[in-house]
Amino acid sequence: MIQLIWLTVALPLVGFLVNGGLALRRPGAKAAVSLVGPGVVIGAFGVAVAAFLEALRSPLEAAVIVPLWQWLPVGSLQIELAFQVDQLSLVMLLIVTGVGSLIHLFSVGYMKADPGYARYFAYLNLFVAFMLILVLGANFPVLFIGWEGVGLCSYLLIGFWYGEKANADAGKKAFIVNRIGDFGALLAMFLTWQALGTLSFTGIAEKAPQLLQPGGAVVTAISLLLFLGCTGKSAQIPLYTWLPDAMAGPTPVSALIHAATMVTAGVYLVARSNVLFAMAPVSQTVVAGVGALTALFAATIGLRQYDIKKVLAYSTVSQLGYMFLGVGSGAYVAGIFHLATHAFFKALLFLGSGSVIHAMHHAYHATHSHQDAQDMRNMGGLRKQLPWTFALMGIATLAIAGIPPFAGFFSKDEILSFAYGRGEVEPIWKVFWGMGALAALLTAFYMARLMAMTFFGENRTGAREREHLHEAPWIMTGPLLVLGILSVVGGLLNLPTFFPAGRHHLLDGWLEPVIEPSKQFLKLEPPHGATETMLIGLAIATALVGLYFGYRLTLAKPIPTAHDAPPERGIWKLLNRKWYVDELYDEFIVTPLVSLSRIFLWKTVDQGLIDGVGANGSAWLSRKLGWLGSRLQTGEVGIYVILFLLGAAWILHTVVR
Amino acid sequence: MTELVFSVLAGFAVISAIACILQRNPVASAIWLVGTMFALAGIYVLLNAQFIGAIQVLVYAGAVMVLFLFVIMLLNLSNDAGDLRGWPTRLIGAAIVVAIAVPLLTVGRYTPQRLASEVTGAVVSGDPAAALPAGQAALAAVTAKGVVGAVAVPLFQQYLVPFEITSILLLTAAVGAVVLAKRKI
């Protein structure tokens, strides 16, 4: 089955073609789409599981490269379209197809009434195909195909309801901001090619230690440029601004793309390039620092958002920061671990919020109200009407806050303890650890606030709407249940040695061969004994404190509905307005760029130079030259005679010596 | 003696030619050209081509120029002031003339000795005429058959075909001229 790994890509592509065809020809064929759309992804998941079991039975010594065809044979640059099956890609494969299948099933219920049903599943299938190309790619170019492809699908899906200009704008913003990062990724690829002569991951792992100097300029440049790409794709500072806007898309899209899979591509990329990052301490500090800062920064913004999806969006940005803190410190396994657990509980949170929004929409639709279905101030006490959603989101909240034995605790704790351990050697890492710990506190706080505003207290939706609020159908709550179970048991993947079962170190051992090449440059030891106990205790305490105060402080005063809410003031306004970062970008980057484009590039270069001198100018020149040439044929004998005699004179000169 | 006569005739020819091209009146131009032709006929005689000299007077000056004068008179052309081109053209013309004349004037350095040595490829001393057999033969022919006969032999033997073709050419020209000049075909 490993040799047939391309089936995982082919199946969703077929789904895209079928659903796309149906979208164009028979948009009303919902039953067919409901079968094909989730079906192909479940099929891909099946293939992934089979491949995984095969790898378990006969462990892979080295990565299995499954070549498909020669793509770009250009002289010494030989790029082939090949997939790489190793432990890391199998983990990503399982996450993408597994969580993807659940979200596809959820979407069947969520998008049932939407006229663009077939188009939605076509795009979603295409996304899964591209994401799998990304994680299965054996070399940078193939990865990049997937990278760009998921960016495209992200754009298509964010702007799914493109009738509203705001949605289309959000899609454009996502794509353009991503492109800035991609620029960095491309430069990194060029540098890698120039320095190492190869772009395949196995080749890089082999050649980089030989040809590059550890800590040198080249490897630092390559890794920093790669990270620039990651900040774009994985929404870190400074390129994170697209992700909150991306909430304009359907909620399952937010769950799949902007929580579980696409945004994690950056973390995957760093883990894949572990050799390069291990060789560049400067890059490690940058990655970890940006990750920690983003984690803290985004958490502060999440404290004061009222749109339920926006809170979760900033939470995603924050948790991605944790992952980068992990892989930046050299704890690649911890980063991937958190990637997996985060996929579970964040998808669950988004889908749960989708369930809530679904109910609120239904209620407002029934009463023809125009209030915002996503604003938490319009919710409240929903645990009575949506018990299952409440319970499962509660589990997810505990997971993200870091309460054992739920999944998030283990992964977050592992990252923070590695950071702290490295901080014993390099003090700046203690600062990063501190930022991470503070962010954990804020995470617990805002998640508790979210749960309190949504599910506890008095219901603020309105008397007439209340009777229309009910739980989502089973097709939607089913996937929630599965994700809930995963959020509970996910921690077992990599228990620390503190716990007796932790001796197995499942994920550590599994990913060992992939991380191996980096070990010669960076050996990381997690703290043991008393330090480890202290850290675990601190983590649990932080989580409990955050949860408690989040709950109490939110429900201390009655919450006004969105309609009646007073305007924000002071520090709260700053947080609510996201520290005005979007406004700053607009003022200092976007507006100058737009006026530069308009005034200089358009008017001067395009109209003036290219059109004026180039197109019109060459026409003018031709006309003038033509006029000149026409002067030779005036029909006047005098001119002809002169030319004739000139020729004769020339011949005479040549002949007569 | 011959040189003196030649100089006179040559000077007259040049003056007539210059006058010809600069006269405003076309009739005067034609008359001056006739003068040039007469001078040239004289020079031909000096150069031992008496037959050609006679033909020059008879055909060229006597027929062709008369034809020119007929046409000029027929068209009743006047002394048009704008008949000569302006100064820019005169300057360009002068430049071109110089460009053409300079290589041509280099042929003036040819003496019979030089010609003979160039033709035979060796330096000739003594009588150049002796080195060029064709010239010797020409002189002999003139002495033997007389001036006209000397020309007639190659004309009707070597150059018979061109002679016949030329007669057809003349016929064509005559017919063509009639057709072109008719008012109604």
Add this chain to the structure above:
Amino acid sequence: MLLGPSLTLSAILFAIGVFGVLIRRNAIVLFMCIELMLNAVNLTFVALAQYHGLSGQVLVFFVMTVAAAEAAVGLAIILSVFRHRQSVDLKYINLLRG
């Protein structure tokens, strides 16, 4: 004898003819200047006939004949043009312009 001077005279007459062709606007006078050039060439032929054989004189004979024919036809053309344009000034004869 008289080879050098004859050739020089021929060159001078030819140059004068060229100048006349360039300078005049009257078609008939232009034609006459062309005849002048032809005469100059005839002189060259005759001068060299003394050394290269009587073929030179025969050629002059032919040149004269052809010149006569050419004069006849050329003047006929000028006559036709005059009938259309009422003038033989070259600036009016430009129907072949591009």
